[in-house]
Amino acid sequence: MAPLSSLYVFPEWLNMLMAFLIGTGFGFALEQAGFSSSRKLAGMFYGYDATVLKVFFTAAIVALIGSQFLGFFGVLNLNQVYVNEFYVTASVVGGFIMGAGFIMGGFCPGTGICAMSIGKIDAMVFVAGGFVGAFLFTETYSLIEGLATAQYRGPVKINEVLGLSPGVFTMILVVAAVGMFWLAELAEKRFARPDITNDL
Amino acid sequence: MNIRQKVSLLLILLSIMLALLPLTANRSFSEKPSKLLAEVLGADVSVTVDEVAEFIVREDPDVRLIDLRPADVFIKEAIPGAVNVPYSEFIRSDPDTWISNREVRTIFYSTGNSEADYALVYARGMGYNNCYIMAGGITEWVRTVLDTKFSGGRITARENALFETRRRAGEMYTEYSSLPDSLKAKFLESKKFSAKKLDGGCE
Amino acid sequence: MKFLRQYPFVLIVFLLMVVLVLFRSFGGNNFRYDAARWAESSVKGSNLLTVDQLSAMTGAVLVLNLGDEADLPGQLRPKTVIMRPESITGKENLRLIRKHRGPVILFSDDASTSARVWMILSEMGMRDVYILRDPGAVAE
Structure with missing residues (x-):
């Protein structure tokens, strides 16, 4: 069995409907986890709340383990899973800009939209800022093209660069993630602040 | 014990x-052995x-020929319109790159039969039921299409049509194969499979 | 193990996955994981044997005659089993092939049949399977 999309041709409206349902589910889960609060997100930076780290890393390792098993059982063709292309300079510069925007605005792009849809005014301003940024990026692209495409490495996988098998790399990452969760919980105790769950 | 520790423990055990496991990105056969065997031993997999x-x-736009011979043999002589995927490359990479289009019939050929036979089973084992082989390979092609001469006095209309097709196919083959290599390389470049570029990404 | 028994949920999911993985890896009537690895010897051509190589082989050789009877030189005939190619994935035949310790030689007057059967057997995880090359020469 190959991926669904290469076996069957779905009508456009069904693709759109599925995207809508998955997106809605994702937004709902984010809101449920309290990610529409910028205090929760900023907590990662100050060390009093590591929920962001735990949620995103858990999602990543669950998906990693799941896709490896699905590949092993022949349900998922891992060759057809999109691998992000790696532009070294752009990743470093973009990472700094994104991080600064994250801590100043109190949202990441996804949670910003999530918070906007429950009516938070700061999130609306944040998303508007995102659009302005996208507009400026497009308009000035010819000026920064050299920077954006510098040191292109193609769709590389970390385990291939390190020369590890996918399974061994998965194990190392999972153990590292669990260790990180443990450290994060220690930090949460160290920098504890009053519980904000009821204010959200 | 709290749920976080349980989940962490489970994830660690699964990752161990x-x-x-000897994981690779390679794919495996998905058909049942007995079903695949019956399928590939049948007569309707060869053309x-x-x-x-x-x-x-x-x-015919609904047919795609795949030449499994090494590239240096392919450049000298090949059936017009065929695309060269050396057998070793076919096995070592994802066949989806070449035969994912289920609207067309894919026909494998090699020098004799063997490699086309392997490729046929390989492709069908992964569920690509649009794959066939050209019986006898290039050897048979040369023997039948190029070397048949009309002989004898009378000929039926059907035979005539058959010989006419062979003659024209043979002419196309010879004409194509006698093109200078540089010209052929250019022509093949335009037909080369560009590995499907996947869209995607996330923010 | 006592440690694990404190977490029944973890234990159940883990054992379930172990069973599934074992079944995928060694399940009887199934194709093995990683098709390219099992097909590799056909790329190198090391799955082909000449009649001389076969005659020089010592030890238990099992020759499967997939075509019509006869055709094999006298000294090989006792080691030969006649098997209809379409019944090779039958339970009894598979057991016979799997239980045999030593090389299994496929032999057929139609080279296509042995090539196709070879690919299927080798994808089922049988390493020591070879095709007898040029069966025409055997008859002479």
Whole structure:
């Protein structure tokens, strides 16, 4: 069995409907986890709340383990899973800009939209800022093209660069993630602040 | 014990199991062995050289020929319209790159039969039921299409049509194969498979 | 193990995955994981044997005659089993092939049949399977 999309041709409206349902589910889960609060997100930076780290890393390792098993059982063709292309300079510069925007605005792009849809005014301003940024990026692209495409490495996988098998790399990452969760919980105790769950 | 520790423990155990498995990005056969065996031993997985000659002459867009011979042999002589995927490359990469289009019939051929036979089972084992082989390979092609001469006095209309197809396919083959290599390389470059570029990404 | 028994949920999911993985890896009537690895010897051509190589082989050789009877030189005939190619994935035949310790030689007057059967057997995880090359020469 190959991926669904290469076996069957779905009508456009069904693709759109599925995207809508998955997106809605994702937004709902984010809101449920309290990610529409910028205090929760900023907590990662100050060390009093590591929920962001735990949620995103858990999602990543669950998906990693799941896709490896699905590949092993022949349900998922891992060759057809999109691998992000790696532009070294752009990743470093973009990472700094994104991080600064994250801590100043109190949202990441996804949670910003999530918070906007429950009516938070700061999130609306944040998303508007995102659009302005996208507009400026497009308009000035010819000026920064050299920077954006510098040191292109193609769709590389970390385990291939390190020369590890996918399974061994998965194990190392999972153990590292669990260790990180443990450290994060220690930090949460160290920098504890009053519980904000009821204010959200 | 709280749920976080349980989940962490489960994830660690599963990842240890993954570390012990010989994981690769390669794919595996998905059909049942007995079903696949019956399928590939049947007569309808092979196509005769005469049928292929007809596809060539009609320039049938629903057929794609895949030449499994090494690249240096392919550049010297090949059936017009065929695409070269050396057998070793075919096995070592994802066949989806070449035969994912289920709207067309894919016909494998090699020098004799063996490699086309392997490729046929390999492709069908992964569920690509649009794959066939040209029986006898290039050897049979040369023997039947190029080397048949009309002999004898009378000829039926059907035989006449057959010989006409063979003659024209043979002409196309010779003409194509006698092109200078540089010209051929240019022509093949335009037909080369560009590995499907996947869209995607996330923010 | 006592440690694990405190977490029944973890234990159940883990054992379930172990069973599934074992079944995928060694399940009887199934194709093995990683098709390219099992097909590799056909790329190198090391799955082909000449009649001389076969005659020089010592030890237990099992020759499967997939075509019509006869055709094999006298000294090989006792080691030969006649098997209809379409019944090779039958339970009894598979057991016979799997239980045999030593090389299994496929032999057929139609080279296509042995090539196709070879690919299927080798994808089922049988390493020591070879094709007898040029069966025409054997008859002479």
